[in-house]
Every structure is written in C-alpha cells, then in structure tokens.
Amino acid sequence: MVQVINLTKRYGQHVAVDQVSFTVEKGEIVGFLGPNGAGKTTTMNIITGYISATEGSVKVDGFDILEEPEEVKKRIGYMPEFPPLYLDMTVQEYLNFVSDIKKIDRKTKKQSMEKIMDMVKIGDVRKRLIKNLSKGYRQRVGLAQALIGAPPVLILDEPTVGLDPKQIIEIRNLIKELGKDHTIILSSHILPEVSAVCERVLIINKGKIVASDTPENLSKRLGDTGRLSVRVAGPERQVVKLLRELPGVKSVDSTGAKEPGTVDLLVEAEKDIDIRRPLFHALSRAEYPILQMKPIDLTLEEIFLQVTTEEREVS
Amino acid sequence: MLAVLRRELKAYYLSPTGYIFMGFFLLLSGFFFAFSNLFTASPSYLGVLGSITFIFLIVVPILTMRLLSEESRQKTDQLLLTSPLSVTGMVLGKYFAAVGVFLITLLITCIYPIILSFFGTIAVWEIVGGYVGFFLLGSAFIAVGLFVSSMTDNQVIAAVVTFSALLFLWILDWIIEGLPTDRVSGIVFACLLVAGAVALVYFSIRNIYVCIAVALVGLGIVAVLYFTNEFLFDGLIVRVLEWFSLLKRYDNFTLGILSLSPIVYYISFSSIFVFLTVRMIEKRRWS
Numbered sequence: 001m002v003q004v005i006n007l008t009k010r011y012g013q014h015v016a017v018d019q020v021s022f023t024v025e026k027g028e029i030v031g032f033l034g035p036n037g038a039g040k041t042t043t044m045n046i047i048t049g050y051i052s053a054t055e056g057s058v059k060v061d062g063f064d065i066l067e068e069p070e071e072v073k074k075r076i077g078y079m080p081e082f083p084p085l086y087l088d089m090t091v092q093e094y095l096n097f098v099s100d101i102k103k104i105d106r107k108t109k110k111q112s113m114e115k116i117m118d119m120v121k122i123g124d125v126r127k128r129l130i131k132n133l134s135k136g137y138r139q140r141v142g143l144a145q146a147l148i149g150a151p152p153v154l155i156l157d158e159p160t161v162g163l164d165p166k167q168i169i170e171i172r173n174l175i176k177e178l179g180k181d182h183t184i185i186l187s188s189h190i191l192p193e194v195s196a197v198c199e200r201v202l203i204i205n206k207g208k209i210v211a212s213d214t215p216e217n218l219s220k221r222l223g224d225t226g227r228l229s230v231r232v233a234g235p236e237r238q239v240v241k242l243l244r245e246l247p248g249v250k251s252v253d254s255t256g257a258k259e260p261g262t263v264d265l266l267v268e269a270e271k272d273i274d275i276r277r278p279l280f281h282a283l284s285r286a287e288y289p290i291l292q293m294k295p296i297d298l299t300l301e302e303i304f305l306q307v308t309t310e311e312r313e314v315s
Numbered sequence: 316m317l318a319v320l321r322r323e324l325k326a327y328y329l330s331p332t333g334y335i336f337m338g339f340f341l342l343l344s345g346f347f348f349a350f351s352n353l354f355t356a357s358p359s360y361l362g363v364l365g366s367i368t369f370i371f372l373i374v375v376p377i378l379t380m381r382l383l384s385e386e387s388r389q390k391t392d393q394l395l396l397t398s399p400l401s402v403t404g405m406v407l408g409k410y411f412a413a414v415g416v417f418l419i420t421l422l423i424t425c426i427y428p429i430i431l432s433f434f435g436t437i438a439v440w441e442i443v444g445g446y447v448g449f450f451l452l453g454s455a456f457i458a459v460g461l462f463v464s465s466m467t468d469n470q471v472i473a474a475v476v477t478f479s480a481l482l483f484l485w486i487l488d489w490i491i492e493g494l495p496t497d498r499v500s501g502i503v504f505a506c507l508l509v510a511g512a513v514a515l516v517y518f519s520i521r522n523i524y525v526c527i528a529v530a531l532v533g534l535g536i537v538a539v540l541y542f543t544n545e546f547l548f549d550g551l552i553v554r555v556l557e558w559f560s561l562l563k564r565y566d567n568f569t570l571g572i573l574s575l576s577p578i579v580y581y582i583s584f585s586s587i588f589v590f591l592t593v594r595m596i597e598k599r600r601w602s
Contacts, residue, residue: 073399088326
C-alpha cells in the first residue's frame with residue numbers, strides 16, 4: 001500500500017532522513033518509534049507530499065507522490081503533530097472547509113461529516129470556535145480532518161501527545177478501531193503506546209531505520225523480559241540471600257526501603273524463565289510477605305540504546 | 316479554489332482586517348471626495364480616483380500581510396498542501412479573496428459619483444473606465460503583497476516589505492526622471508543585468524562552469540547588439556525601469572481614455588506575481 005524507497009532529505013549539510021526504505025501492507029498498523037529529531041515527522045511530511053525528498057521515492061497504491069500527487073493525496077489522511085486548525089472557525093465550518101478542499105461530493109458531505117464527528121466524539125462542540133477548544137478536543141478535530149474523504153491510508157504524527165490518560169486510551173482505542181479498515185502509520189516516542197496499538201514497529205534514529213519488527217519480537221530479540229520490581233516485608237540481607245539462591249535468578253539488587261520494615265528489590269531473571277511463581281513460594285515459605293510485585297517494561301531509552309549499540313557491533 | 320476563496324473572504328470579515336481595510340479606504344476616499352468634489356462643486360470625479368491611488372501604499376499591506384504568512388506560521392499550510400488541492404488553486408483562491416474585498420469596497424465608493432449625478436450630469440463611461448483602471452491597479456498591488464506574504468511567516472515583516480515594495484513602485488517615475496540616459500550608462504546597465512543573471516544561476520545550481528558560459532553568452536549578446544544597433548543602449552535604464560511603472564499606465568485612465576494595452580499590462584503584471592507566489596511556495600517545499 002505504501003512503499004518508501006531510499007528516501008533521503010538533506011537540509012544543507014544536515015541529513016534529516018538517510019536512505020530510509022520500508023513497505024506498509026494494506027490493513028497494517030505500523031508504529032514509527034524514535035526520539036525527538038530522529039526524522040519521524042520529516043518522513044511523514046514527505047510521504048504526505050507536504051515537503052519533497054532530496055532523493056528516493058514514495059508510492060501509495062502504486063502512484064508516485066511526485067508524478068501523481070493528487071492521486072496520492074486523495075488516498076492519505078494526515079494528522080500532523082500540531083493539527084492544522086483554523087482557530088477562527090467553528091468545528092463544523094472547519095470540517096466543511098476540509099470536505100470542500102478534499103472535493104467531497106456535496107450530497108454525501110453532510111452525512112460523512114456527521115459520521116466522523118460521531119466517531120471521534122466531537123458532535124457536542126460542533127458550534128464552538130476551535131480557538132476555545134481544549135487540547136484534547138483540538139486533537140480530535142485534527143483526527144476528524146484526517147478521516148474526511150475516507151482515505152485508505154492514515155498517517156498520524158504523535159496522535160496522543162499532550163492528552164490526559166483517559167483521552168490517550170480513547171484515542172488508542174479509536175486508532176485500533178480505525179485499523180480494521182485503514183492502513184495506518186503512526187509515530188510516537190512512547191514504547192507502550194506503540195506496542196499497544198501497532199502490529200509492527202519501525203525504530204528510527206538519526207534519520208536511519210535501525211530495527212523493524214513486531215513489538216513482541218523486538219522485546220524478545222532484546223531478550224530482557226524477566227525483570228521484576230518486588231517489595232518484601234523482611235530483613236534485607238536474608239531476603240536478598242534467599243532470592244539469590246533461587247534457580248533462574250541472575251541478579252538481585254536492593255533499591256532501598258520505601259516503607260519501614262520492608263525492602264525494595266530489582267530482580268533480574270535468566271532469559272525465557274518466569275521466576276514469579278518460584279519467587280512467591282520461596283518467600284512465602286520463609287514467611288516474608290510480598291507486598292508488591294510488578295514486571296518492569298523496557299523503556300524506550302533502553303531499547304534504543306540496545307538497538308543502536310547492536311547496530312554498531314554489527315557494522 | 317472556490318473553497319479557499321470562500322474561507323478567506325469569511326476570514327476577512329471574522330477578523331478586524333476586512334473592516335480596517337474598508338474603513339480606512341472609505342474614510343480617505345470620502346475625505347478626498349468631500350474636498351475635491353463637494354466643497355468645490357466640481358464634477359470631475361476621475362481626479363479623485365487619481366489622487367487616492369496613494370491609499371494602496373497603506374491599505375494593501377493590511378489586506379495581504381496575513382494571506383500566506385499566517386498559513387505557514389499556524390502550520391495550516393500542512394492541511395492545504397497535503398490535500399488534493401493544487402498550489403495554484405490555493406494561491407488563486409487567496410488572491411481573488413483579497414481582490415474580492417477590494418472590489419466590494421470599491422463598489423461602495425460608487426455612491427460618490429451617484430451623489431454627484433444628482434447635481435448635474437456626469438461622464439458615466441469615463442468614470443466606469445476610471446474605475447476599471449483603479450481596480451486593475453489595485454489588483455496588481457495586491458499581487459505584489461501576496462507574493463511578499465509567501466516569503467515570510469511573519470505578518471509584520473510581510474506588511475513592512477510590501478509597503479516598501481509598493482513605495483518603490485510608487486516613486487519609480489521620479490527615480491526614472493533622475494537616471495542617466497546616455498549610451499555608456501546603458502551598456503553598463505546591460506552588463507549589470509548579465510551579472511545579475513549569472514548570480515541567479517550560481518545560487519540556484521552552484522556550478523561555476525555554467526556561470527561562466529552564461530556570462531560569456533550574455534556579454535556576447537550585449538556586444539552583438541552594440542555593433543548591430545548601438546542606439547539600443549540610449550536610455551536603456553529608463554526603458555527597462557518603465558516596464559515596472561504601474562502608475563504611468565494609470566495616467567490614461569485618469570484622462571478618461573480606456574485603451575487595451577494598460578489593461579493587458581496590469582493583468583500580466585498580476586499574473587506574473589501570482590505565478591511567482593506559486594513558485595515561491597513550491598521552492599519552500601523543496602529546500
């Protein structure tokens with residue numbers, strides 16, 4: 001559906017995107033992960049035809065962005081990081097204008113607008129000026145704008161940035177829902193977000209794609225699933241000693257006491273071993289109650305460091 | 316294009332811009348009408364139209380400063396440029412919106428000659444011709460403002476630069492009067508034009524050999540022209556600058572003469588600036 005071949009964008013001496021190639025199949029939800037300034041937005045801006053690439057090509061549904069820009073643009077709904085909203089218009093006027101520039105048939109315009117407003121839940125603010133809307137609502141109007149014209153491909157640049165947790169969950173669910181009949185490329189710098197929504201993740205750093213895989217494979221490949229944070233009521237030395245003797249435990253580190261009479265530990269297990277049950281039984285036999293136990297997700301920085309160092313070792 | 320045109324027209328009247336433009340324009344033209352027609356009981360309305368052309372220097376920047384600069388500042392150009400709308404359609408929509416506001420204002424000033432007609436006979440067709448010229452002159456100035464607005468995302472800079480550019484066009488005739496018209500200066504000027512072309516080529520492709528080729532060809536043409544028709548260089552500066560003299564072409568309209576050539580001139584002048592605006596936006600996307 002979307003083919004990106006050897007995309008390069010140079011700003012003078014600075015290379016923002018460097019020989020990026022990837023393909024997105026129809027119906028896929030692909031996450032673009034990377035720190036700020038990695039080239040996510042630039043790549044998206046090129047795919048949507050907002051700026052031009054220095055080299056390389058982008059094809060959507062077989063149409064080249066340079067040769068047939070209109071055909072490509074018709075097929076893409078784009079929500080940039082800062083939704084392009086006219087603050088002096090009401091929500092309805094704005095969506096009406098977007099429908100006009102996207103050349104939606106007059107007869108179906110009203111109906112499709114209603115459907116979209118319903119989907120992103122902005123029907124109750126339709127008469128309000130965009131200027132007076134909260135960040136969450138603006139974000140949704142931005143999403144509504146991308147959905148107008150029923151484009152088969154959606155490109156969402158940091159769709160949840162600046163939203164509160166409830167809104168983030170709503171938007172994620174909406175994206176999943178949209179993923180059923182859309183091809184979606186979304187960017188983020190938050191790993192859990194990408195793994196919650198996407199089927200495939202592209203990690204981009206300094207303009208280069210450094211990894212491309214499913215979220216599960218990515219964390220498996222990085223081989224670091226078994227890290228637990230545990231709070232145990234008991235004396236530190238004995239607890240640590242007990243846990244170190246458990247089979248499958250690689251290391252135990254104390255992170256200090258946060259409650260009196262307890263100790264917080266960071267337990268690291270060997271690859272592919274779930275130590276939660278043996279850990280529970282051991283501590284319960286010794287009568288040291290577990291007050292809290294939770295697995296630690298890899299943070300983006302860690303994945304990132306690992307992926308980038310891996311690359312360096314290879315090359 | 317129509318969608319952009321509608322939105323822009325609405326935006327003019329949702330913000331104070333449209334009202335400031337119209338208010339200022341009508342206030343000044345009202346003054347001039349009162350002083351030169353009503354108080355002196357003179358029926359010559361074309362004189363009023365002629366003397367209020369300086370108004371463009373002040374009101375055109377108001378009208379055009381936000382047209383494209385605001386889009387790029389608010390990032391709403393992302394919406395327009397990633398929609399199936401063509402850049403030309405977008406620019407034309409904006410240009411015609413600004414021209415539309417100007418036209419509406421101009422139609423209101425039609426009250427003045429109607430008032431005059433109560434007190435005697437007025438030369439209807441002369442006034443219509445005068446209005447055509449006035450409208451075309453204004454549209455050409457608006458095209459310049461539109462172009463300037465596409466170069467920056469700062470409205471204040473757009474306004475100031477537009478004002479300076481219009482001021483230059485305005486005093487061009489006086490500048491021309493003071494310029495030398497002899498042959499040597501004409502040749503020097505032609506060489507400077509060649510140098511300008513070379514600089515333009517250098518900054519766009521940065522290839523020194525092409526530049527040398529362009530310079531040689533340019534100087535060759537100058538030399539050939541000099542030996543075939545040396546009179547060509549007499550007053551060359553003046554003739555070239557006169558191409559840009561918008562006001563000179565307006566003189567005929569104030570005299571009540573409606574001829575085709577200034578009309579074609581104004582329309583081409585506007586078209587060139589609209590075209591340059593489109594190129595400017597395209598260029599920004601490539602850099």
